[in-house]
Amino acid sequence: MHDISAAITTRFRVAATGCIIGLLVVAVAPWLLDTYLTNILIRTLFLATVVMTVDILWGSVGILTFGQSAFFGIGAYACGLIFTHYGFGPGWALAGLALGIGVGAVVAAATGWLAFFHGSLPLYASIITLALPIVLTQVIFSGGNFTGSSSGLSGFPTYYWDLRIWFWTAGTFLVLTTTAAWLLVRSDFGRVMVAIRENEERCAYLGIPVSRIKIMLMIASAVIASAAGFGYAAFSNVVAPELASFQLGTEFLIWTALGGRGTLLGPIFAALGIDTMSSWLSGTMPFLWKLLIGVVFVAVIVLLPRGFAPLVGGLFRRILPVRTAGAPARVLVPDTRSRLGQGADDQKPPLRIEHLSRRYGSLSVLTDVTMTGRASHLLGIIGPNGAGKTTLMRCISDGSERSGGKVEINGAEIGRGAPQDIVALGVGRSFQNTNLFDTLTVADCLLLARYRIDGARLFRSSVGIALPEPALDILRATGLDQRLADETGNLSHGMKRGLELAMVLATEPSVLLLDEPTAGLTRPERMVIGKVLGRLTRDYGLCIVLIEHDLDFVREISDRVVVLHQGSILMEGTVDEVVSSELVRSVYAGHHVEAAQ
């Protein structure tokens, strides 16, 4: 236990140390640099703060955004407009800042709503973020004298502080926001961000509100960028449409890419370095510099996709080997407040499907399927290939899949809900092909699965992972409880399946949809799964719906069996009824247990 808490406080200690060092550098720098350089750096420090937000969105979550410049511009114009047209003073300044941040947040929310939704393509989201600064600059152009149109506003009253004070303001803002971002990225929530970047679909099926998280991050980034823009405008005393342009937005991306996406510090240093050089050289050869940066940028993307940060980091490590604070060791804890199986209601069946159909154009994959899943029952779905079994599961777990009919979970209609909404109603689904997050550890995946119930710590990591007993059983039986720190990409097939099942159970469903859960498992592994499923129905009252090809397995554990054939229900009944039915036999033409003895 001592080690675990020590690991966590180490992280805070590292963050605090970094923060203090940064603040010291900021404090001392103005005395060491000449006026011209200080002037340039103040602007660059504000820009670097925006670059940091780009790295959060792009490097950590995988949202390629061209639009952070729009929020920067909003903050800048808030400052310029208030000071030019309304008034000047502390009250006005605060009002302007609030306005910039407020408008930025609202625009970010709107952009997020447009760009992030179940099924949106990453490319589409990027294009939306591309359109944002373009639309904004057009709005600015059409503003006439109010916005200053293409020439912008200048010469408005502002705080003519000593350069040092501006430097300290900009620098402190950068250091503090970066420290917060650093802690965020290394927290449990940071793992959620990585999971979204790696496999968004799977996150949705674990009940994680992916779109909402992306929109929240967008808003948070916008707030910081707007504040930086406000500061920039207040210092430089000029606002022009270039500050909101998509060219600036792409420059942020270039600096992030060159510095090393996902490393936070890399992009910041790249921004400081490159922008300072650009301003320094602006008298002499601006075009050649831009050309050089362009060429280096392309070369970096192609040859050094992780930017220069890993190189620099590698160099550092050779010079001073530092023990990095690793992830804290986690502990599995039984969830005493587990509501596993308590979603069921005596009056309403856990699962009710009425007249469900699924068509692809003229082809009917499912026709008029009506069935009920009862609590404490295991319903096996069998049928020849192409009968529509997996499609049926898809239609239950994703509201947009079916063409017609109704699906109710615990009495509530799923309507056209997205997977995460249906998970919230109490459905847990496992997939035919294992579908996990290769670079996350077993512990990370389990925590991810608990998001809906336990949330995720924003700036810290939890030590204990609370799981319902059946999930713990599976982890113990497969040996996964000894491998919490292993990356899932390195697990064997059987262990991956076990982990998936544990993750689904961790979301505390009342209806469990399992698509060929034993495919590729050994006999002992199969028996473990069978036992766990039995326990889930008997002791926890779950309704389990299972697709299987292994008839022996189905026979052992099912209470009822549904036979699907060419998209409709051929027969439903107890295991014995179905197995002895002539109709089923003729369809299967003597299908028998597979060769494994």
Place this chain on the structure above:
Amino acid sequence: MAILVLDILTTAAILFAVSAGLLIILGVMKLINFAHGAFLTVGGYMAYLNGAAGLSPWLSIPLAAGVGFLGGLVIERVIVRPLYDRPLDAILATWGLGIVIGQLITLGFGRGVQFAPNPISGTTELFGVDYSAYRLAVAVIAVLLVVALSALLKLTRFGLNARAVIMNERLARGLGIDSTRVRALTFGLGAALACAAGALITPLISVDPNMGLPWLVNSFMLVMVAGVSFPSLLVASLILGGAQVVVSTYANPILGGMTIVVAAALVLRISPKGFSRA
């Protein structure tokens, strides 16, 4: 009214011609070529050079296409091919390339605006109004382009191979299709189309190092809305291009410039696959 209709039709045709190259590359290579605007600009400057050299203006189009094709093959080999597994990075790399091309053009030709000669000057009478003859010619050329490209895709073996690569490249390779060659040829074709479009539209507008930029964004939005299909690109061009013309004429040209972007974003929000069938 007739002028409005003709404006819509010719604008749609121009948008289609400009976006076709982007569509081909997106379909086969699953990548948005952010250097597209730069290719347009290069095509424009080819037309300018062509005019300055005293050659027939109609020659500028095949000339630009040739330069585009060769340049496209080189760029695909050097920049795009290594980024095969990283489509978002490919967007950035091609954008960087666009910047580099833009800077090179500025270094070579200066930042000033140039003009290219018009192959067909003057107006003709159509539906009772006098309308720019060249604009009409461009519209006709665009339609011919749709037909030719669709034929290439549906009727030729190259088209079948390209469609196979579009759908499932791994499987296509397992069947003997040299997908690397298909991709290279496709990129070359896309670049050729972009340069040719640049040369085609230059007589109507002027040439400067940044001329490709507004077309870049509009083409993306169109291609995203249209999905991978030439007929639906034409439809998208008509509808969104029409919207742009209407807004520009009756409201405000600045709002008109934004119309395609805003309208496409909303369409995609409601129906993520755009106009093509899901």
Place this chain on the structure above:
Amino acid sequence: MSTPLLTVDALTSGYDSAAVLHDVSLQVDRARIVAILGKNGMGKSTLLKTIMGFVRPISGRITLDGRDVTGAAPNFMARAGMAHAPQEHTLFQDLTVGDNLRLGVATDRLFRQCLPEVEAVFPRMIERLGQRAGTLSGGEQKMLLMSRALIARPKIMLVDEISEGLQPTMVDRIAQALLRARDELGIAVLLVEQHLDFALSVADRVAMMKLGEIVEEGTRQELAASDGLAAHLAV
């Protein structure tokens, strides 16, 4: 005694740096069916993918018809006379049955010549040339997969768990098709399977794969008699 059609020599291969196959050697003679048996995760699919060129070998050699083809690209192997019927990424779901078959042959003219071959083995395929492949049932898709693999008369077919999820009647038809391919078309087959009975019904030689290594090998009779097979598959 003619040289073997396909030889695999001390092949080690896998994903990233983790080896899935360890020092695997085998050979397939002309017009012979060799079956590789083993449970999931034992490396069977990886073997076929490496031979076909989808996975780069870490070490070892592969020769086809006497030529060293180690590490060659999949499209090269296909043109060299190797047909792959994979477990995943099997068909173009959005293309028609006809187009899927066309893609199995290098040119369209050859396609017209080879179509009767398909008709002989899977007559119902001809009726459905215009149907979208994605609308076929699982068993029909497997038939289409076999047809496409056969159509160009390859020298050797690599078949990956084609019996998976099929009813016994369908499995029989696939077995018939394989035997016909061997006997009348002279096509060799390297078959990867978990279905013991099916494999034994068509194979001339059988090899057992466990944890990326070949642990037993012999003719069908030799191995059917041994207890080892069933034991390997069961545990």
